[in-house]
Amino acid sequence: MFQRGTTVSMATGNQHVENWADDGHPTEDTCTDIDTDDKNQCFSTVSWCNGVGDGALVVVDSHDQSKTRVKAEDQKTVRRLAQNREAAKKSRLRKKAYVQQLENSRVRLAQLEQELQRARQQGAFIATGIPGDRGHSSVANGALAFDMDYARWVDEHQRLIIDIRSAINSQMGENELHLLVDGAMAHYDELFRLKSIGAKVDVFHILSGMWKTPAERCFIWLGGFRSSELLKIVRNQLEPLTEQQLMGIYNLQQSSQQAEDALSQGMEALQQSLSETLSSSSLGPSGSENVAEYMGQMAIALGKLATLENFLHQADLLRQQTLQQMRRILTTCQAARALLVINDYVTRLRALNSLWLACPREY
Template sequence: MFSLKLTHQALPLLTSNFCDPYEIASFYLGDYQDSNMEDASPRTDSSTDADTEDKMSNQLQGIGASDGSDKSRDQKTLRRLAQNREAARKSRLRKKAYVQQLESSRMKLTQLEQELQRARQQGIFISSSGDQSQSIGGNGALAFDVEYARWLEEHNKRINELRGAVNSHAGDGELRIIVDGVVSQHDDIFRIKGDAAKADVFHILSGMWKTPAERCFLWLGGFRSSELLKLLINQLEPLTEQQLLAINNLQQSSQQAEDALSQGMEALQQSLAETLAGSLGPTGSSGNVANYMGQMAMAMGKLGTLEGFIRQADNLRQQTLQQMHRILTTRQSARALLAISDYFSRLRALSSLWLARPRE
């Protein structure tokens, strides 16, 4: 029966900070194994419990001491403790690296969750269904969504600044600087959309970067200028007769341009459908295959005109905002920009309420 007795001399080593718990356990285990090996070998003298206790106390107190017969065991013990210390050190390093990796992953996950929540609040819903228009395959759709999110965040800051200036009755000079900044920022989004349409025109045309409520009023990837002017007239009163006449003329010209673009879009869709229908029929012969390839090439060429429709529609929207800015006074322009922003903000809020509605 193996018996291990701790003396008052061994307690300081066990309670000190010098030895790692792994070292203490290995020391006891190694000593137990060595003693068993010695017990198994022939011996001419018997050791008493007192001798065993004295030997253990000497090992715990003076591992580095050398006193004749115990020198070999002390060296093995030192090597064992050194190996255990090295193993414990490496284990602590691995644990520290693992904890740091977990912390880094947690921070990245938190950042992604915040970005996703911000995107949802701003009306960006990135599909995971594998749709090409929402994939991350470098087609420009995701890049545009990110750019639009940044633009919208900056736009909200400018609108809050404009609202504060209007409420505080800022001077015309200060107010004009802020108004010009908001108008210039609208020009930025049209430029960003133009670049995105070159990469993925269907993404811009479908309006998947907008909220569901906004998509209900979508026309060629954006708002109808004529409808927006109708909403603004009631918000800008009182208007002079000259201003009212100019806005009505702008609204009518915008309506005519929108009708022309809509008719062109309908004609394109009809022509595209006829082109695709022309390639229908039994396949298998080389003539049918050649006809199919020719028809698809024609269809691809017609799809290329979609980018032109998006660009013309955005040009109309941009010109309408600029014309409105020239017709109105600085304070009227500020009120108009605030009304436009509030209108689209309410559409986004309506989408959030709709998506969060209770479902039976």
């Protein structure tokens, strides 16, 4: 309770409120410069506390404190929402950039394939159009014909692989699967026949693997795959195998490795012989005698070069026999799975090559 005659005054901004207590009864409240609503708020938000330190008067505005707390919480929420929106925006931008990069890579890959096809066609056309250059034109046309035959072979091979994969997944009968495996093996024989024809026209084209992707050419050996490496891949993927099968695969791998080493040594000897022939000091064409000797030496070099076709034939024969021996060692289901393993390995090499070509370059 306040003592008689005590005057309490509170001023806030432009507001002024006074209370008088002369006889113990409150007098009429006066609130200037504020409207009725502000006047009511003025009295509803003020708490009076007596007895705090020598009768001091403490005024606490609870509404302002509550509003301050709400404002601080609202600011935190606003900041958190803003941060979330910024993070979502950055995520959308990164995703958009990634999708755009993939699309650019796809378009670039398609352009490269079109340019390669045009270059091959133009090369064949130019070679054909040069008068008196029938040798070059026939070689170019022969290489192009082989590339087209090989592309058709790949398409047909993929169809056979799809049939085999579907047969394994659907648990097709032994007889039906046996026919599919034999069909795929015969299809490999067709590839070796095409390579033999192509080598007669341009043995360098077949040996260098220009009909394959660059990634495949990194692992090429005498115009094709190494039989020993192929057996190693198959053996690691076809578990479990019986002891007899493991021994058969191991012996076949060892014999293939020995044959590959022999052919590689023969190729090195041929290259050395050609190098010595071409670097002979008597090949300087000055004078009629030297010219005749020069032509004789070049004829010898051409004769040695002709043995390249035999090396390619021996390498393909080794690959063909390795596939046939592997087929005899394995069961029909295992042979089907082995064909899938070989195809998957080659497919990954081609995919690796496509990714490499699609990667952006810094110049």
